[in-house]
Amino acid sequence: MPKAGSLWAYAATRLFLSLPMLLILLTIVFTVLRIVPGDPIAALFAGRAPPDVVAATRHRLGLDLPIWQQYVNYVVQVFTGSLGTSIGASYHGKSVLFIIMDKLPATIELTVGAMLVASIVGLSTGVISGTRRDKPSDIALRLYGTIIFVVPIFWLGQILQLIFAVDLRLFPAQLRFSGGPPPLMITGLYTLDSLLEGNLGSFLVSIWHLVLPSLTLGLVLSGFFTKTVRANLLRTVKADYVEAARARGIPENKIVSRYAFKNALIPVITVLGLQFAILFAGAVLTERTFTWDGMGTLLLTAINEADYPMVEGVIVVYALIIVLVSLVIDVINGLIDPRVRY
Amino acid sequence: MGQDIQQQRIITKILGKPVRYVRSLFRPLVRERRTLPGILSWIGLVMLLGFIFIGIFAPVLVPIQQTNALAYPILLPPNAQHWMGTDGIGRDVFARVIWGARTSLTIMAIGALLALIVGFPIGLFSGYVGGWVDRALVLVMDSVYAFPGLLLAALIAAVIGKGIFNIGIAITVIYIPLYFRVTRSQTLSTREELYVEAARALGARSWTIMLRYIAFNVVIVIPVIFSLSAADTILTAAGLSYLGLGLEIDVPGDWGRDLSDAQKYLGSGIWWTSLFPGLMIILLTIGLSFLGEGLSDIINPLLRKERS
Amino acid sequence: METFLKIDDLSVGYWTRRGKVGALVGIRLEMSEGETLGIVGETGCGKSTLGKAILGILPPLTEIQGHIFFRGRDLPRLGLEEYRRLRAKEIALIFQDPMTRLNPLMRIENHFVEEILAHESVSKAEARSRAREALLSMGIHESRIRNYPHEFSGGMRQRIMIALALVLKPSLLIADEPTTSLDVIVESQILEILQDLKRVYHMSLQLITHNMGIVAEICDRVAVLYAGKLVELGSAHDVFHKPLHPYTQGLLASIIHLDTKELHSIEGSPPDLISPPSGCRFHPRCPYAQQICVEKEPPLVEFQKGHLAACHFGDTFL
Numbered sequence: 001m002p003k004a005g006s007l008w009a010y011a012a013t014r015l016f017l018s019l020p021m022l023l024i025l026l027t028i029v030f031t032v033l034r035i036v037p038g039d040p041i042a043a044l045f046a047g048r049a050p051p052d053v054v055a056a057t058r059h060r061l062g063l064d065l066p067i068w069q070q071y072v073n074y075v076v077q078v079f080t081g082s083l084g085t086s087i088g089a090s091y092h093g094k095s096v097l098f099i100i101m102d103k104l105p106a107t108i109e110l111t112v113g114a115m116l117v118a119s120i121v122g123l124s125t126g127v128i129s130g131t132r133r134d135k136p137s138d139i140a141l142r143l144y145g146t147i148i149f150v151v152p153i154f155w156l157g158q159i160l161q162l163i164f165a166v167d168l169r170l171f172p173a174q175l176r177f178s179g180g181p182p183p184l185m186i187t188g189l190y191t192l193d194s195l196l197e198g199n200l201g202s203f204l205v206s207i208w209h210l211v212l213p214s215l216t217l218g219l220v221l222s223g224f225f226t227k228t229v230r231a232n233l234l235r236t237v238k239a240d241y242v243e244a245a246r247a248r249g250i251p252e253n254k255i256v257s258r259y260a261f262k263n264a265l266i267p268v269i270t271v272l273g274l275q276f277a278i279l280f281a282g283a284v285l286t287e288r289t290f291t292w293d294g295m296g297t298l299l300l301t302a303i304n305e306a307d308y309p310m311v312e313g314v315i316v317v318y319a320l321i322i323v324l325v326s327l328v329i330d331v332i333n334g335l336i337d338p339r340v341r342y
Numbered sequence: 343m344g345q346d347i348q349q350q351r352i353i354t355k356i357l358g359k360p361v362r363y364v365r366s367l368f369r370p371l372v373r374e375r376r377t378l379p380g381i382l383s384w385i386g387l388v389m390l391l392g393f394i395f396i397g398i399f400a401p402v403l404v405p406i407q408q409t410n411a412l413a414y415p416i417l418l419p420p421n422a423q424h425w426m427g428t429d430g431i432g433r434d435v436f437a438r439v440i441w442g443a444r445t446s447l448t449i450m451a452i453g454a455l456l457a458l459i460v461g462f463p464i465g466l467f468s469g470y471v472g473g474w475v476d477r478a479l480v481l482v483m484d485s486v487y488a489f490p491g492l493l494l495a496a497l498i499a500a501v502i503g504k505g506i507f508n509i510g511i512a513i514t515v516i517y518i519p520l521y522f523r524v525t526r527s528q529t530l531s532t533r534e535e536l537y538v539e540a541a542r543a544l545g546a547r548s549w550t551i552m553l554r555y556i557a558f559n560v561v562i563v564i565p566v567i568f569s570l571s572a573a574d575t576i577l578t579a580a581g582l583s584y585l586g587l588g589l590e591i592d593v594p595g596d597w598g599r600d601l602s603d604a605q606k607y608l609g610s611g612i613w614w615t616s617l618f619p620g621l622m623i624i625l626l627t628i629g630l631s632f633l634g635e636g637l638s639d640i641i642n643p644l645l646r647k648e649r650s
Numbered sequence: 651m652e653t654f655l656k657i658d659d660l661s662v663g664y665w666t667r668r669g670k671v672g673a674l675v676g677i678r679l680e681m682s683e684g685e686t687l688g689i690v691g692e693t694g695c696g697k698s699t700l701g702k703a704i705l706g707i708l709p710p711l712t713e714i715q716g717h718i719f720f721r722g723r724d725l726p727r728l729g730l731e732e733y734r735r736l737r738a739k740e741i742a743l744i745f746q747d748p749m750t751r752l753n754p755l756m757r758i759e760n761h762f763v764e765e766i767l768a769h770e771s772v773s774k775a776e777a778r779s780r781a782r783e784a785l786l787s788m789g790i791h792e793s794r795i796r797n798y799p800h801e802f803s804g805g806m807r808q809r810i811m812i813a814l815a816l817v818l819k820p821s822l823l824i825a826d827e828p829t830t831s832l833d834v835i836v837e838s839q840i841l842e843i844l845q846d847l848k849r850v851y852h853m854s855l856q857l858i859t860h861n862m863g864i865v866a867e868i869c870d871r872v873a874v875l876y877a878g879k880l881v882e883l884g885s886a887h888d889v890f891h892k893p894l895h896p897y898t899q900g901l902l903a904s905i906i907h908l909d910t911k912e913l914h915s916i917e918g919s920p921p922d923l924i925s926p927p928s929g930c931r932f933h934p935r936c937p938y939a940q941q942i943c944v945e946k947e948p949p950l951v952e953f954q955k956g957h958l959a960a961c962h963f964g965d966t967f968l
Binding site: 020021024025028029032033146147149150151152153154155158159161162166167173274277278280281284285288289299300303304311315318319322326 | 481482484485486488489490491492493494496497498500501573574577580581584585586587598601602604605608609610611613616617619620623624627628630631632635
């Protein structure tokens, strides 16, 4: 087991090394938004304001500065933790960071729920498929893995809505909460807040609302798990140490769980890191299907309102989360696999 | 002059192998037709060809373009005149679904082609020069690759505006890193191959050799990357349309937008405006991923065998 | 007295794309308690398959025919759970390549504890102390017991594997090329350990190897396999001094003249087991081959007491 100190040092190094990636993404977003023709301020006032007002606004936002200076200001701003103020119609004048913090919990709740669904469904189907190679159940599950992965998320969401919300009326098709005021904002995660409040009723309501969106997003992602777990299991069930364990009379269920499965999991965790990008993209679509007021909805609003500071802020936060996730994945891998050296 | 021909002949001899590969790209597909990857590839290929047929002949199959509102009564369930019913503003769902194939395939072709045109030379350059240029390019490409593609595409689509070609460009950005990676890794391995060394020793310009060689090696994997990324292209394009960032309203078929429109009527149990466009997307993406996975199962061992 | 180990007409085959591979064909072999039996032959002759067949750990879909009697039980007909309980407890196997035989994610100690608990109902603490003992007896200090496999060298890992094989005190140890992947110094250490086992514990040892030198050093009897068939069986003394099968003669000649560890100096290469040669499987490579060798398969004949060979001309080599 690595010493705690070295683990932190490793995490810090990794974080430092991911700064270039963050900077690159910032630069790409900046380039896309500022170099490409179009005037957000003109769009904002839609030609109704006098030119001097427009000019004043441009000056206030620093949009009249040379491009390179805008870029430096922007980067400095991001790295000092300030994301500026919104210039869009919906959140005009409000702190971008504040609005993002308000919307982020909804997205986190959705993605965590989806990850849960994806891991449970994906791991179990992957194990069944990998331990029953070429049997009918394996072939069926491989087909499932291939097909579910290319199903449009929003369409799956609509079909689930039609079946479970419209037809069977089992789950709500929209929003994060209903039947009263949502729990007081503590973390912003309705499930957690209602528990902190000690209100089991609203906890159940938030879970109830979470089911269909999580299922939609989670199922689509599960296909990837099914295939990766299967492929890695097929590799590890043939491993030399599995044969040796069998020769030592280790019971078969322990061979599968402690030898084959655990060793197969390491590469799965690594690719899991890459899946988070797909997860966030999928979350944007799922949020729209289920009128889920999170980051994706915010981004779309900001795009439609040419709210550049907000768009940049949202992208920065997404990039940060992705960097953090890949860091966490590395640390988890280090904890599971003793061969990883810091 | 004579020496040139002699040199050319030797190079052709050394280069002969990959030329045969390209010619025999179809041969493994025929040979493996009874194995699972082979069967999958064939199913996928047939499905893709079916869609291409539908896409090309959409104007013949459904002569009337469904762009006008209120051409028919609204929200008719599937019936003899309207096989897939009509949508919320009275357009024939079947007609839009058929024309949608044309739209999707066009975007897919533009996206994949642009990604190849941009990703291939950058990957070749990066792998060939190496050093810090290579490292920097890899870092940039990996950063883009790690970021949610749809979000990046949405951003670009929002800035450059709607339209089939613009969406193609927006999507390209996601797939450039993929083509870059493959080309680069092929370049790196090709650079060390004996025949490149041999050609170099014979006095051929290594750049030319590299280009021809890598081009051939990349050509083999292109069908695989293409069909694997193409399914994703279709989904991303539909996703952009679904988010309202995709195509103009006058496009005669746009699966993503139709699904977005269908959203409004779901609550009243109108299923046909959602089901059919979705099924079309799935059939096309399944076809592409069957083809892609089958091909990569067939071609990967081939490449491995040749390399060892 | 019941026989310790009796292999009776054992055939093992598995299917490949090209057809059925007869990895072992009609093997008859006995082993008595405390004996060290060497199983020799070239790579691919089926000697590893024999060890795995005895332990019942051949890959799924492998076809096994015939009997393996071990202390009165016919192993291939044992129930799965009964078979599992026998492994490591009564028959243990150590493999050729110690580098890949330990679970990289598990501490050495847990390998032992898991194995002991899989067979005996003892406390974890008891299992741990036995693990320590077993490792100490193999010369591995107890401070390293909580290390992971990747922290050990190849030789140390093989000693760990041997400790794992012996911790439950089995009565038969099958060692499948235990020293092939190790360097010479480590090899002699491992061989010393094996000889100690024989001398001190009177353990029955089945040593699978292609190295005739090792066989001469520690084996009581030798069985020679060729292309899945038993071609010669006898005491080490007899086989080394009076080899009756031309293949055994070739094996011996190769160490005597070339002093190599590998056995490459017999002309030709081992036959394809999917379509083996007719008659005597060795005839294409045999310097004495006659027409009869092509037509008729030679039976295993006892040419002198306890010395058997499958050669039409065995008596001419007496």
